[in-house]
Amino acid sequence: NGDWAFSRERDWGTPLNIWHCGSCDAQNLAERKPLERECVGSVEELKAKPGISGIEGLSDLHRPYIDEVTYDCPQCGAEMRRVPEVIDCWFDSGAMPFAQWHYPFENQALFEERFPADYICEAVDQTRGWFYSLHALSILLKEQPCFSNVICLGHILDATGEKMSKSKGNVVTPEEVLDASGADALRWYLYTSSPPGNVRRFSGELVEEVVRKFLLTLWNTYSFFVTYANIDKFDPRTSVSQEGLPELDRWILSELNQLVDRVTRSLDQYDPTGAGRMIEDFVQDLSNWYVRRSRRRFWKSENDADKQAAYTTLYQCLVTLAKLLAPFTPFIAEELYQNLVRSVDKSAAESVHLTDYPQADLSQVDEELSADTRLAMTVSSLGRSARAKANLKVRQPLAKVLVKVRSKREQAGLNRMASQVLEELNVKRVDVTIGVPATAVTAEGLPPTIEVELDTNIDQKLADEGLARELVHRLQTMRKQAGFDIADYIETYYQGGDSIQRVMREFASYIRQETLSQTLTQGSPPDGAFAKSHTIDGDEVVLAVKRVSG
Ligand SMILES: [Zn+2]
Incomplete structure (x- = not known):
């Protein structure tokens, strides 16, 4: 920055505390001498001036009142008057750390305790504005900065990266976003979308994405807990x-x-x-x-x-x-x-x-458990994409999954997590071997370091189990559609071909437990039951659910 001309020709503002004598000025000008000015440091100093007038009882030191305060010129005895200018308002901003405590006239201890401030936050345009004026005054008065950390924010642009302007009509008002998505969503978007110093694109849709991706996930988890904690009368x-x-x-x-x-x-590091x-x-x-x-x-x-x-x-x-x-x-x-x-x-x-x-x-904190679980997550994710590729429903159990990992440590870790992987992938067995993966079988974003291969042979036993799971899924959906409560017990009725009948018999206890069915009855549903026809693997099935009263 160049020199800071901080006098301003305004009515509003902090009056410049400089007095001068008109008649000495005229003489100095005529003799081509520098003009003389007196800078007055306090009201006390002003009151002590010879021939002071207009200060007694003055409670407001702003213009126009302060302009009436005069005293005698020390050179010629003529009237000293204040110069008409006020101080640039950036001076007031820069004086904030001192002015807020009326320092040094009051609160010296409080000031020393709070100075310098831990941190300050403003947008990048304040580099030549507030950050600068704070810095200038603080260096002049204290020879040190008045803040220890600064979070400097980049400007907010529209969704396409254009500067917002009224004439372009691309301004998003905060009120719209607050009404649509709420203050927390707006805050979260601004915190997490990009580091503070970057410019950021902004639109109602981008904020709404935060609601979907983060806030709703959190809220659904919380709501899941509350629902079941209430049912079970959980006492924390x-x-x-x-x-x-x-x-x-x-x-x-x-x-x-x-x-x-x-x-x-991260927060300690202002991140x-x-x-x-x-x-x-x-x-x-x-x-x-x-x-x-x-x-x-x-x-x-x-x-x-x-x-x-x-x-x-x-x-x-x-x-x-x-x-x-x-x-x-x-x-x-x-x-x-x-x-x-x-x-x-x-x-x-x-x-x-x-x-x-x-x-x-x-x-x-258990680093090993964290690493092993991360591995199980990766294998599960790879296994799910392999399933999707082979067009196999998640509910269809498979006999085996082969996993190739890089080291003994990973092998041991994954074996330790075997039960979780079996459940995640709905397979009966997991074989973990060490070796360099032959092909880059990766789910999106995962490095080609682990290979997952599913055994896709399905015998009748596996097919029946898959059908049982499918029936459970259909019944659970019907429970919801019928408006039953999560804990309601029901009676289940079914009509279907040989495979349906066999599965309903052989997997009866599993199906009853999963769907809270007290009975599984073959035959047409009674009055008042919620019934629906389904097509499962080409077979026609009629299912019906009825809430058990009391
Ligand atoms: Zn004079």
Whole structure:
């Protein structure tokens, strides 16, 4: 920057505290001498001037009142008057760290305690504006910067990367976005879409995508928990011993504590984008792996230790997420906290915003378990795409999956995760060998390091099991369509060919358990049953469900 001409010809503003004598000015001009000016440093100094007039009882030091304050010229005794200019308003902005405390006239201790500020946040145009004026005053007065960190934001452009302008008609007003998607969605988009310094594209659709991809995933996970916790009257004060906790719970708690550690470190480094994206990844894993793989633990009827462990673990994840998210999405965080914590514990802090930020318990972090689970996720994802490629329904069990990994460590890790992989891929056996993958079988975005090959032979036993699963799926959909509650018991009726009859007999207990059917009856449905015709693998099937009263 060049010199800062900070006088301005305005009425509004901080009056420039400089007085001059008109008659001395005229003489100095005539003699080609420099003009003389007096800079007055305080009201006290002004009051002590000889022949002072107009200051007594003056409570407002702005124009026009201050312009009436005069005193005697020390050279010639004529009237000293204030110059008419006010100070550039950027000077006031730059004086903020001092002016807010009326320093140095008051609050010296408070000022010293707060100076320099931890951080400041403004957009990039303030580099030559506020950031600069703060810097200038602080260096002049304190010989040091007045802020230790700065988050400097890039400008917001429209969805196509054009600058927003009224004449182009591409301006998105905040109100539209707030009304459509909410303040938390807007905040989350701005935090996570790109690092603070980058310019960012902006539109209502981009913010709505945040709602779909992140907020709804979080909300659905929370809502899943609340639904079942209410059915089972789960009490979060019930303690569960960490020892003997199922692997899936130990895994998500390991991920959770790693997350707390990493988010805290990112925020300490003023990196909200990195922190937000890590939370996003965790919520995906929580929903798509932990909750999906734990669903049956919540669904089953017996209230055993395993179910308690699942509730306690998911509860801990959600409460910790509420606290982690509090600075990012204050409204959703508060909603989660009020319902999960305050509704059961009136002695808890009144608001999530009054609680301490979570602290990581690194003793719960298990790097090996994290790596092994990641491997199981990768294999499952590769296996699912192999299934899709072979056009095999997920519900059709298969005999075997062959996995080629790179090392003994991966082999051991995957064998340890075998039961999860079997369930994920709906296969009976997994064979893990070490070797260099022959072909680059990859799901999108995964490096060609692991090879997954499915045995696609289906014998009658496997086909029957697949049919049983298909029937369960159809019945569960019908339960929903009929408007039954999740916990309602039903009677099931069916009409179909040989394979249907055989499967209904041989897989009776499985089908009954999965669909909460007290009975499976062959024959036409009674009055009041919800009936539907289906075509399964070319066979006509009529299924009917009826709620058991009482
Ligand atoms: Zn004079």
